Amino acid sequence: MNQVKSKVGRTIFARLDENEDLLTSIKERAEKNEIRAGFFFLIGTVKEAVLGFYKDANYKPIQLSEPLEIICCSGNVSVREDGELVVHAHMAVGDGEGHMFGGHVLPGCIVGVTGELTLVETPDAKLKRAFKNKLNLYLWSLDD
Amino acid sequence: MNQVKSKVGRTIFARLDENEDLLTSIKERAEKNEIRAGFFFLIGTVKEAVLGFYKDANYKPIQLSEPLEIICCSGNVSVREDGELVVHAHMAVGDGEGHMFGGHVLPGCIVGVTGELTLVETPDAKLKRAFKNKLNLYLWSLDD
Amino acid sequence: MNQVKSKVGRTIFARLDENEDLLTSIKERAEKNEIRAGFFFLIGTVKEAVLGFYKDANYKPIQLSEPLEIICCSGNVSVREDGELVVHAHMAVGDGEGHMFGGHVLPGCIVGVTGELTLVETPDAKLKRAFKNKLNLYLWSLDD
Numbered sequence: 036m037n038q039v040k041s042k043v044g045r046t047i048f049a050r051l052d053e054n055e056d057l058l059t060s061i062k063e064r065a066e067k068n069e070i071r072a073g074f075f076f077l078i079g080t081v082k083e084a085v086l087g088f089y090k091d092a093n094y095k096p097i098q099l100s101e102p103l104e105i106i107c108c109s110g111n112v113s114v115r116e117d118g119e120l121v122v123h124a125h126m127a128v129g130d131g132e133g134h135m136f137g138g139h140v141l142p143g144c145i146v147g148v149t150g151e152l153t154l155v156e157t158p159d160a161k162l163k164r165a166f167k168n169k170l171n172l173y174l175w176s177l178d179d
Numbered sequence: 180m181n182q183v184k185s186k187v188g189r190t191i192f193a194r195l196d197e198n199e200d201l202l203t204s205i206k207e208r209a210e211k212n213e214i215r216a217g218f219f220f221l222i223g224t225v226k227e228a229v230l231g232f233y234k235d236a237n238y239k240p241i242q243l244s245e246p247l248e249i250i251c252c253s254g255n256v257s258v259r260e261d262g263e264l265v266v267h268a269h270m271a272v273g274d275g276e277g278h279m280f281g282g283h284v285l286p287g288c289i290v291g292v293t294g295e296l297t298l299v300e301t302p303d304a305k306l307k308r309a310f311k312n313k314l315n316l317y318l319w320s321l322d323d
Numbered sequence: 324m325n326q327v328k329s330k331v332g333r334t335i336f337a338r339l340d341e342n343e344d345l346l347t348s349i350k351e352r353a354e355k356n357e358i359r360a361g362f363f364f365l366i367g368t369v370k371e372a373v374l375g376f377y378k379d380a381n382y383k384p385i386q387l388s389e390p391l392e393i394i395c396c397s398g399n400v401s402v403r404e405d406g407e408l409v410v411h412a413h414m415a416v417g418d419g420e421g422h423m424f425g426g427h428v429l430p431g432c433i434v435g436v437t438g439e440l441t442l443v444e445t446p447d448a449k450l451k452r453a454f455k456n457k458l459n460l461y462l463w464s465l466d467d
Contacts, residue, residue, distance in 0.1 A: 037196070038191055038194070038208070040191050041189065041190050041192075042188075042189060042190075043188075043190055044330075045331075046328065046329050046331055046443075046445045047328050048360075048399070048445070048450055048463070049325060049326040049465070050462065050463040050465055064326070068328075072192075074190070074220065074297045076220075076362065076397055078397065078398055078411065087248075088273065088276075088277070089248065089291075089292065090246070097276065097277040104375075104377065104413060104427060106413045106414070106415045106425035106426065107395045107397060107415060107425075109222065109251060109253075109397075110222055111192070111222075111297060123295065124222075125222040126250070127251060127271055127273075127279060127395070127415055127423075127425060129376065129415075129424070131376045132376075133385040133424035134424070135271075135279045135415060135423045135425045136277035136279065137248065137250035137251075137272075137273035137277060137279045138248055138250070138277050139248060147377075148377065148458055148462075149460070149463070151463055153362045153399060155190075162192055172292065174194065174292075175194040175293070175295060177193070181338040182335055182338070182352070182356075184333045184335050184336075184356075185333065185336075187331050187333075187334055187443070216336075218334070218441045230417075230421055232420075233368055233392065233436065234390070239419060241419075243421070251415070254366055255336070255366075255441060267366065268366075269392060269395065270394070271394045271395055280421035280422065281392065281395075281416075281417035281421060281423045282392050282394065299334075301334045304334065304336055306336055318436075319336070319338040319437070
């Protein structure tokens with residue numbers, strides 16, 4: 036069925052501070068709390084952002100070089116077949132006119148005044164990713 | 180108070196695959212896991228999308244005929260008064276320039292390379308919908 | 324570590340009705356259910372919206388005076404140092420063409436036909452906010 040199940044564990048609320056890289060910080064918070072599977076949400080602001088659009092087996096980067104509200108950032112924490120923890124997040128941001136831009140969160144999204152992370156642990160979920168050569172992506176590989 | 184309460188049950192993580200219809204697949208996952216009430220989030224990509232805008236008691240369809248990132252898709256699972264399971268979802272998608280489009284998820288949103296569904300069960304919630312003639316909508320009808 | 328943890332408590336599903344102010348209604352629902360810490364999601368529609376963009380220590384309001392789908396609204400419930408309950412929400416809305424606008428939810432977002440709120444309680448989280456003079460903002464002040 037390509038799925039896994041878990042009870043819900045702890046919720047971690049963490050404040051991200053100015054100049055932290057969004058992806059790195061979420062990963063560090065997961066690691067410090069020993070979370071290997073879970074889902075999260077975040078609101079706040081960024082000073083700049085790099086969002087990806089998947090095309091031809093790669094993420095084309097979209098550079099946004101201005102302060103933006105994080106309207107919505109959500110995703111999940113899982114583990115690659117080589118043991119590496121993966122934070123997969125998508126994000127929508129908005130500018131001073133309310134215009135929005137969105138994509139896959141790449142390195143280079145830099146927190147502005149604050150980031151408010153809500154991370155929910157699902158301790159029993161074996162949320163694994165396996166590499167798919169043709170796609171050049173790690174997709175969920177789920178047993179149940 | 181127009182509300183219901185529940186403890187939180189299992190979280191289901193499910194992979195949706197290329198060419199699945201988003202709405203149909205979420206509903207099937209809920210049914211196979213015997214979930215009659217819950218909430219969910221999904222990120223991934225679509226090959227095309229049909230989003231609705233509610234106006235004059237109908238959903239006006241917005242057709243998007245290109246590959247798009249699913250920036251944010253969230254909603255809930257509930258039950259109509261005739262027993263039919265309902266998946267109510269709203270979705271934001273982004274194109275290769277990061278430009279976004281959003282609306283109510285209608286049939287015809289077709290998964291691209293992958294969809295990562297996080298579905299949280301709330302087993303005690305009597306999350307019912309009753310038909311409102313004037314609106315031509317099933318609204319939540321909650322007892323507590 | 325600037326974080327707090329909690330087990331997950333009840334989930335409240337609440338229907339918001341036409342003409343309710345979004346921010347006020349979410350706060351009332353939290354108060355009536357004695358929720359001092361938690362996170363939430365909401366989909367539905369608004370008749371008009373006021374979204375904020377943080378700049379120069381203030382929220383510049385973006386006025387949207389038309390019916391819009393609520394594509395994504397999420398945030399958290401916490402408590403200021405003076406005991407006041409705070410609902411912090413960001414929202415993305417979409418118009419009849421699917422075009423989107425987003426920002427920090429300010430007073431004046433008026434529910435259209437319905438709002439479907441999912442509010443998850445985290446009863447052990449001491450989710451506090453302290454005022455930062457320079458920013459003119461209450462930021463999370465977390466002990467753990």
